[in-house]
Amino acid sequence: MTEMTSYLGWKIDYATPVGAPALLGPDSVQWRIYKNPIALAIGGVAAVLLEFADARIRSGVWDHSTYKLDPIGRSKRTGVAAMVGVYGPQAAARRVIQGVGNMHAKVTGETPKGEAYRALDPELLDWVSATAAYGFLNAYDRFVARVSEADKTRFYAEGAPIARLYGVQHSLTSTADFMAMMERLAPRFEPHPIVEEFLGIIQSGQAAPNTPKFLHRALARAAVSLLPPLVRQKLALGRAYDLTLADRLALKMAGAIAERTPDLNGPPCQACVRLGLPADFLYRSRAAQARLLQEKGFAPGAVAAAA
Numbered sequence: 001m002t003e004m005t006s007y008l009g010w011k012i013d014y015a016t017p018v019g020a021p022a023l024l025g026p027d028s029v030q031w032r033i034y035k036n037p038i039a040l041a042i043g044g045v046a047a048v049l050l051e052f053a054d055a056r057i058r059s060g061v062w063d064h065s066t067y068k069l070d071p072i073g074r075s076k077r078t079g080v081a082a083m084v085g086v087y088g089p090q091a092a093a094r095r096v097i098q099g100v101g102n103m104h105a106k107v108t109g110e111t112p113k114g115e116a117y118r119a120l121d122p123e124l125l126d127w128v129s130a131t132a133a134y135g136f137l138n139a140y141d142r143f144v145a146r147v148s149e150a151d152k153t154r155f156y157a158e159g160a161p162i163a164r165l166y167g168v169q170h171s172l173t174s175t176a177d178f179m180a181m182m183e184r185l186a187p188r189f190e191p192h193p194i195v196e197e198f199l200g201i202i203q204s205g206q207a208a209p210n211t212p213k214f215l216h217r218a219l220a221r222a223a224v225s226l227l228p229p230l231v232r233q234k235l236a237l238g239r240a241y242d243l244t245l246a247d248r249l250a251l252k253m254a255g256a257i258a259e260r261t262p263d264l265n266g267p268p269c270q271a272c273v274r275l276g277l278p279a280d281f282l283y284r285s286r287a288a289q290a291r292l293l294q295e296k297g298f299a300p301g302a303v304a305a306a307a
Contacts, residue, residue, distance in 0.1 A: 005080050005083075005267075010092070010095060010096065010099070012080065012084055012088055012092050012096070013092075013270075014083075014084075014087055014088060014089075014267045014270035014271045014274060015270040015271075015273050015274050016089075016274060017089065017274075018274060018276075019274070019275065019276065020089035020090065020091070020274060021089070021090060021275070022086065022087055022088060022089065022090060022093065022271060022275075023085060023086070023088075023090055023093050023161065023162055024086055024158055024162070025298065026271075026272060026275055026277060026281065026282070026289075026293065026298065027289065027290075027293055027298065028154070028158050029147070029151045029152075029154045029155040029158060030086050030155060030158045030159060031086065031087070031268065031271075031282060032282065033136055033137065033140045033147075033155065034082070034083065034086045034087070034136070034268065035268035035282050035283075036140060036144050036255060036258050036259055037258050038139075038143060038144060038251060038254050038255040038258050039136060039139040039140035039143065039144050039255065040079070040082070040136060040139075041139075041219055042135075042139035042143055042219055042222045042223050042226070042251070043132075043135035043136035043137070043138065043139030043140070043223075043226070044078070044079075044132075044135060044136070045135075045202055045219060045220060045223035046131075046134075046135040046138070046139065046223040046224075046226040046227060047128075047131040047132045047134070047135035047136070048061075048131075048198060049195065049198075049199075049223060049224065049227060049231070049235065049237075050127075050131040050134070050135070050182075050227065050231060051127065051128055051131050052192070052194060052195050052198060052235075053185075053188075053189035053190070053195075053231055053234055053235055054124070054127065054185060054188050054189065055111040055112070055113065055115065055117075055188065055190065055192070056111060056115065056117035056121070056124060056188075057117075057124055057127070057128065058111075058192060058194055058195075059109060059110070059111045059112070059117060060107050060109065060117055060119050060124075062194050063109055064106075064107045064109070064119075080096070081096055081097075081100055082132075083267040084096045084267075085097060085162050085165075086162075086267075087267040087268055087270075087271035088267070088271070089274070093162075094165065097162075097165045097166055100166065101120075101166065101167060104119035104120055105119070105120055107119035107120075120167060122167070122168075122169050123185075125166060125167050125168050125169070126168055126169060126170045126171075126181065127181065127185060129159075129163045129166065129168040129171060129172075130171075130172050130177075130178050130181050133155070133156060133159050133163075133171075133172050133178075134172070134175070134178045134226075135223075135226060137152060137155050137156075138226050139222070139223075139226060140255075142222075142225075142226065143222060143248075143251050143252055143255045144252075144255035144256070144258075144259055145255075145259065152174070152175065153173070153174060156171070156172045156173050156174060156177075157173065159171060159172075160173075179228065182228060182230065182231065183230075186230055186231075186234065189230075189231060189234035189235070190234060190235075191234065191235050191236035195235055195237070199220050199224075199237075199241075202216060202219065202220045202223075203216050203217045203220045204216065214250070215250060215251070215254065217247075218243075218244075218246075218247035218250050218251055219251065220241070221241050221242065221243045221244070221247050222243055222247060222248075222251050224237050224241040224243070225241075225242075225243040259283070260283055261283075262279060262280045262282070262283045264279050264280075268282050269282075275296075276296055277292060277293075277296065278292070
């Protein structure tokens with residue numbers, strides 16, 4: 001049965017229309033990484049922590065979103081926007097991305113110190129995009145499976161056209177790019193009670209109540225472990241957030257299980273079906289994937305142009 005999700009009232013069916021290309025191809029590194037919910041969970045929390053280091057983003061999210069009141073709903077909507085950009089039909093992806101842009105256009109205000117902000121500020125758009133790419137890629141590399149340097153470069157390159165649809169002007173080409181962007185913004189970074197409150201929500205399990213609580217605590221510590229030392233120091237996230245060996249083993253086991261357990265009704269599997277591939281295509285060996293793509297006539301390295 002095809003699973004349909006919705007965003008802002010729009011129904012998104014990842015299995016139809018048959019043959020409709022996504023913004024990225026099925027052989028992309030992003031299709032490989034985004035299929036793993038453990039990597040997305042850890043990377044997503046790390047991205048939010050990196051964003052919350054800047055008062056402008058922290059105030060914009062906390063004052064203009066429903067996260068603190070409805071963490072489950074807010075997390076699901078964020079997840080849908082990310083998934084449709086990678087796996088959805090191009091028309092659906094563009095519609096959702098435009099919807100996100102329309103919402104962001106309304107987000108303006110002042111930080112507690114009186115600094116004006118707006119969500120569509122190019123500097124903030126660039127940083128939010130960078131934190132997501134850095135978080136997801138490094139969470140997968142650290143807790144699921146190692147990613148080669150060549151594939152890391154591909155991952156960043158694949159994300160650039162989608163980032164442009166969001167209004168991003170300077171997308172990452174490497175981890176070095178991320179570090180350079182971070183260094184430029186670092187003088188703005190500061191600790192704040194909202195960071196601890198956010199981590200408290202994550203550790204409480206509110207965003208995913210059916211998952212064992214110890215995994216939520218491990219997830220929060222794993223996300224903190226992905227932060228560059230400079231950011232962790234600026235946020236004053238001390239030893240209480242140190243990743244333990246038990247945390248690492250539990251998350252790596254969960255990541256390994258997720259890596260070989262297809263959710264046949266989930267976006268990654270349904271997108272494969274839409275393109276005429278087996279539902280479990282992304283869970284097969286890389287060699288088997290290459291053979292299937294050749295049989296189906298996919299050009300090696302083909303990625304649909306998002307611009």
